[in-house]
Amino acid sequence: MKGKKIMSSLIAVLMLSGVLTACSSKNNETSTSPATTGTPETTTNTGGVDTSKEANLVYYLWGSEGVRNKEILAEINKKLKADLNATLEVKYIDWPDIATKYPLLFASGEKFDMSHASPGAPVSYFTLASEDALVDITEMLDTVAPKLKAEIPASVWENTKYKGKIYGVPSLYSEYTPAGYAYRSDLLKKYGMEKITSIDDLVKYMDNVVANESFPPMNGKAEDAANMFRMLVDTTDMWLNAPGISLNELNLVTKSPEDYKTVFHPAYTQEFEDWAVKMREWADKGYWSKDVLSATLGSKDNFRAANSAGYLTHAQDWIGQYGADLLAQPDSDPYFFTFAEANKKIKRKMGVDNSTVISTNSSNPERALMVIEKFMTDESYYNLIQYGMEGVQYVMEDGVKKNPPGFDEKKDGGGFAAWSLRNDKFVVPSDTENPVRNTLFAEWDKVAIDDPYNGFSFDPANVTTEIAAISNVNSQLGIQLMLGKTSKAPKEAVADYRNQLKKAGIDKVIAEVQKQLAEFVPVN
Numbered sequence: 001m002k003g004k005k006i007m008s009s010l011i012a013v014l015m016l017s018g019v020l021t022a023c024s025s026k027n028n029e030t031s032t033s034p035a036t037t038g039t040p041e042t043t044t045n046t047g048g049v050d051t052s053k054e055a056n057l058v059y060y061l062w063g064s065e066g067v068r069n070k071e072i073l074a075e076i077n078k079k080l081k082a083d084l085n086a087t088l089e090v091k092y093i094d095w096p097d098i099a100t101k102y103p104l105l106f107a108s109g110e111k112f113d114m115s116h117a118s119p120g121a122p123v124s125y126f127t128l129a130s131e132d133a134l135v136d137i138t139e140m141l142d143t144v145a146p147k148l149k150a151e152i153p154a155s156v157w158e159n160t161k162y163k164g165k166i167y168g169v170p171s172l173y174s175e176y177t178p179a180g181y182a183y184r185s186d187l188l189k190k191y192g193m194e195k196i197t198s199i200d201d202l203v204k205y206m207d208n209v210v211a212n213e214s215f216p217p218m219n220g221k222a223e224d225a226a227n228m229f230r231m232l233v234d235t236t237d238m239w240l241n242a243p244g245i246s247l248n249e250l251n252l253v254t255k256s257p258e259d260y261k262t263v264f265h266p267a268y269t270q271e272f273e274d275w276a277v278k279m280r281e282w283a284d285k286g287y288w289s290k291d292v293l294s295a296t297l298g299s300k301d302n303f304r305a306a307n308s309a310g311y312l313t314h315a316q317d318w319i320g321q322y323g324a325d326l327l328a329q330p331d332s333d334p335y336f337f338t339f340a341e342a343n344k345k346i347k348r349k350m351g352v353d354n355s356t357v358i359s360t361n362s363s364n365p366e367r368a369l370m371v372i373e374k375f376m377t378d379e380s381y382y383n384l385i386q387y388g389m390e391g392v393q394y395v396m397e398d399g400v401k402k403n404p405p406g407f408d409e410k411k412d413g414g415g416f417a418a419w420s421l422r423n424d425k426f427v428v429p430s431d432t433e434n435p436v437r438n439t440l441f442a443e444w445d446k447v448a449i450d451d452p453y454n455g456f457s458f459d460p461a462n463v464t465t466e467i468a469a470i471s472n473v474n475s476q477l478g479i480q481l482m483l484g485k486t487s488k489a490p491k492e493a494v495a496d497y498r499n500q501l502k503k504a505g506i507d508k509v510i511a512e513v514q515k516q517l518a519e520f521v522p523v524n
Contacts, residue, residue: 068412117355126457135365148372148377303325319440
């Protein structure tokens with residue numbers, strides 16, 4: 001049974017620590033066009049699907065429910081009822097619960113229809129496909145959603161395939177999400193600096209903050225440990241993240257995009273030991289608070305409260321949160337130090353990185369695919385799910401989306417984290433996002449590399465016990481190392497970390513990853 005098969009992945013996942021990075025923004029804005037009315041079809045649609053019986057579909061999304069989400073959804077359902085004789089119920093997995101509740105969604109056997117999926121989710125898209133958790137939509141696309149199939153380029157569909165079959169609908173949104181540090185340009189200028197483009201520049205900026213301000217450079221919490229590890233990986237040679245251990249932890253890496261089948265753990269390198277020493281130095285200098293391991297407020301919140309000189313995140317989040325940052329700190333004009341940029345390791349996002357999938361427990365997979373087609377190919381549906389109700393959540397002025405006059409987020413706010421349904425041709429600029437987005441992405445387009453592991457599905461069945469043990473080591477000593485908070489001196493702590501990883505079974509996990517990679521060929 002599918003539920004039993006996927007438990008092999010779940011055992012390891014439930015031990016994970018850290019915070020998901022697929023998305024940092026807690027509330028996507030939503031907007032809608034006026035809903036249409038009409039009489040639902042009572043026979044069949046052009047694809048031959050019988051729509052005479054109403055279908056009530058359950059759609060799981062990440063994030064919390066917006067204040068006026070029910071009203072937005074009511075407008076969506078008016079249209080769906082008229083066009084497809086279907087209605088949609090949205091259920092939410094809140095951000096702190098994703099690492100545990102998302103895997104349980106598939107392992108429990110719960111009946112639902114659609115959800116978000118990604119190779120980087122707590123359970124990978126490719127793992128879900130391999131364990132029969134997702135509907136094979138390869139042939140269904142031709143008969144049920146031909147417009148959707150034509151909308152998405154063949155090369156993008158190719159990247160969603162597992163063993164030659166399509167199990168999800170990929171996003172058509174152009175974006176890059178490399179990790180980095182968002183920092184205040186007003187302080188940068190105050191210190192006589194131009195830009196942060198290296199670790200040395202970052203140190204200079206943070207030294208100035210410590211010497212001149214009443215707040216630290218990075219005033220966050222334990223989750224920042226994962227980003228400190230990302231900084232190590234992204235700024236070291238041509239290291240790239242490798243599969244086997246969740247990217248929310250201190251994960252495996254490979255030496256280069258070309259040598260992607262040679263996998264190792266950074267802990268056993270001199271670079272890692274040197275980094276652990278540096279993290280202790282940074283902690284001792286006061287680059288973050290002394291109580292970082294027990295703190296409850298993140299660095300972005302502290303940044304907006306003028307209690308931090310920057311925050312760790314990914315590029316798309318910095319771009320999307322730019323307006324909110326400026327609203328909170330009007331003089332800050334945040335810039336972004338992209339860790340992977342100097343070494344030319346910015347990875348191109350593939351459509352499969354954000355996909356919408358249909359559960360094999362769905363009672364109406366054809367109708368679910370038809371709904372996905374509406375959201376991605378019909379602008380009126382797209383506006384509703386992505387932006388909200390026009391005049392309530394947004395207005396359009398000269399081709400730019402803005403909040404309506406008198407808009408109050410606490411009363412009028414609403415939105416769905418439906419980024420998997422995005423389509424570039426319907427995207428409109430927002431006055432809240434950083435205008436540098438298009439020019440920055442155009443520059444990255446010229447140098448971006450493909451993820452060599454695109455299409456690879458690691459099966460953890462043979463090493464679930466080891467992965468769980470490694471996750472436990474990472475959630476304790478690994479986090480402490482990355483934040484300079486070990487009880488022992490850094491080099492001694494690294495030695496302990498290496499020993500604990502050995503005992504947990506790191507060698508067995510690496511051998512299993514390499515074994516499974518032996519015959520793998522990237523789909524890029």
